[in-house]
Amino acid sequence: MIKKKIEDRDLQEHLASLPEDGREVFLLHNDLIRVTAIQATNLINQMRENHELGLLETYVLGQAYLAAGLLSATVKGNDRIQLNIECGGPIGGVFVEAWAVGAVRGYLKHNPIPLQRQLTSLDLNELYGPGFLSVSKLLEGHKTPFTGQTMMAYGDLAKDLALYYQQSEQTPSLFVLSIHFDTAGQVTGSGALFLQAMPGCEDAVLSQLEQTAGRLASLGSFLSEGKPVSEYVQEQFASLGVRHLAHQPLGFSCPCSREQYTRYLQQLNQEDQADILENGPFPLELVCVNCNTHYQYEKFELASLLSKAGGGRL
Incomplete structure (x- = not known):
């Protein structure tokens, strides 16, 4: 893989001032809630540079990269996870995969995304159109992947992933996929959260978590200020009792040569x-x-x- 150089000097300086990208894992509320949080501003900018993406394409593929970075925390060793979207709208589809060690790569099936009219918001429901979301785990020593699939009900990757985990693994989950653009259209902050209920988690705890999640400040905006994602989790979930478990590097990387x-x-x-x-x-x-x-x-x-x-x- 050859990483293309980010030429914008202001963006270069901003990225250099940020904490390194990485993945953090926490437990909340007496270990009843697992939180995976990632900081990925450099990753998203390198993805954008390599794939030569416009703002909309950066937003769509960037969300998928963030999701894959989160899901890679569910595998270990040399295992990897694949996220595949096949859809009938202008996006066409997305394929992204991530390794347990934190390497993420993937592509848009339509770049640029063909638009019939100018967008008035970043609501992607119409751009995805009808489609299916698949998650595959490729585990070392196993010849075939373990794959689950769900229909995209929302046209919103965060909500559709939560639906997938509810249907496929009967695990109440919440995803936050956050990409912050400045007024010049540059990505100055990007990160994501994956909250999962652990076995034994009661409905009252889930209700409290949902209320807290509904009041969350923008993660991308927070990270654009140069603060670490661990500080965000500590601040936003302080009332639930936060215990840090693990750290893992994260980056845009491809084994091609x-x-x-x-x-x-x-x-x-x-x-x-x-x-x-x-x-x-x-x-x-x-x-x-x-x-x-x-x-x-x-x-x-x-x-x-x-x-x-x-x-x-x-």
Whole structure:
């Protein structure tokens, strides 16, 4: 993966002043509520830069990145989790995956998102249209993923994820996905929360939590001021008793590489290799859909690589 440089100097300085991105886990109310909180302003800005996204596209894909960053706390080791949305509206769909170690990558299926008219709000219900949300866990040592799916009832990723957990895992949950834009359209603060009821959590506790959640201050705005997400959780949920459990780094990262794509080309059959060498186009460009890294090969370079693999001829 090649990370594109963020050119805006004011944004560079702002991002440098923020705490590092990361994922924090807490327990509330005598360990009856689990809270996963992430700080991800740098992650969202790097995602935007790599994928060359406009404001709307940043908002849509950014929410999915935040959600995947939260869900990755439900797996461990080398396991990863995938969030896939297939929908009939202009968004078309979203695919994002995140590893337990905190790496997140993924893409919009329509970039840019085709609009019939100018937006008057960031209500995404019409832009998603009818669709399905799937969550898959890819666990080390298992050949097939564990996948659950639900119909998108709200066209709101946070609400639809909460519905998924209620239906698929019978776990009352709440998601907050927050991206704060300044007046210039730059993302200056971004973070998310995932609240889950633990076994034995009574209805009265859930009601109290829902009331507290309804009064939450904007997380993205809070983080844009340079404060850590742990401080936000301590402040907003002080009445419920907060106990910190764990910290994990978080970042936009993709395991793709030039070597990986070179092996792919060398493993093509000889007819396909010969066709590429004869017809190009050159430079040949292969693009990783998950991080939008472009890998280019000149004709003389590709001929040499394929020759070494026993395929094409110099």
